[in-house]
Amino acid sequence: MGKIIAIANQKGGVGKTTTAMNLAASLAVLEFNTLVIDADPQANTTSGLGHDPKAIDTSIYECMVDGTNVQDIILKTSLDHLDLVPSHIDLVGAEVEMINLENREEKMKEVISPIKDLYDFIIIDCSPSLGLITINALTAANSVIIPVQCEYFALEGLGKLLNTIKIIQTRLNPDLEIEGILLTMYDVRLRLSNQVVEEVRLHFKNMVFDTIIPRNVRLSESPSFGLPVIAFDAEGKGSIAYLNLAGEIAQKNGLQKVTN
Numbered sequence: 001m002g003k004i005i006a007i008a009n010q011k012g013g014v015g016k017t018t019t020a021m022n023l024a025a026s027l028a029v030l031e032f033n034t035l036v037i038d039a040d041p042q043a044n045t046t047s048g049l050g051h052d053p054k055a056i057d058t059s060i061y062e063c064m065v066d067g068t069n070v071q072d073i074i075l076k077t078s079l080d081h082l083d084l085v086p087s088h089i090d091l092v093g094a095e096v097e098m099i100n101l102e103n104r105e106e107k108m109k110e111v112i113s114p115i116k117d118l119y120d121f122i123i124i125d126c127s128p129s130l131g132l133i134t135i136n137a138l139t140a141a142n143s144v145i146i147p148v149q150c151e152y153f154a155l156e157g158l159g160k161l162l163n164t165i166k167i168i169q170t171r172l173n174p175d176l177e178i179e180g181i182l183l184t185m186y187d188v189r190l191r192l193s194n195q196v197v198e199e200v201r202l203h204f205k206n207m208v209f210d211t212i213i214p215r216n217v218r219l220s221e222s223p224s225f226g227l228p229v230i231a232f233d234a235e236g237k238g239s240i241a242y243l244n245l246a247g248e249i250a251q252k253n254g255l256q257k258v259t260n
Contacts, residue, residue, distance in 0.1 A: 002119040006141040015184035020125035025228030026246035028082035032120035038087035050216035050226035059088035108136035143179035
């Protein structure tokens, strides 16, 4: 059965989508069968993996609202072992349309259920909010990765997210765990970046991944080419960091990564 990991933080600009697509790509390069689900109406993971959201006829929206079979909409990407469930701007309206549905918090769990055994990892890119779609993702997930940028106000809103996770653990998904807090946008030259790293590690200790994602131009450029960074600049700092993160997660979950 695949490990389902949500990438969540209601604070925008912390590297959620960058992490979702590049972690998924790195796991795929390590030959883990990986699916990334774009659960953000901005559909940046969809475009970042080479698919035009405007050309998407059926997305995660139709699966959650209309009951479309998710297996019918899975798309291939440029990498072997990496598949995509795309998003579309229509997902913005899903929260309103789902409000009167029975078990509305479990719609994504129902969508994923038939395919979770087909993949080693399923990565869910959440939107920058704590709305119904993100709650669905956390209800469906086994664990959550929380990206935190190495900048001022880094911990802003983190308490609210952790409280939301506790509520979901209590009411909807008692098995939900925190996979880890991921430090992103790290600039070794800046004293502030180093201070944030120290502060986060002091507060959250073993919850923080050893891997730190650097601020990297190639990470920013690769989505415009419809590629994850490992297919764009395989030997760059961004690629190496996400490969290290993938290895760390695989090891934590007792899975053997490719070593050749």
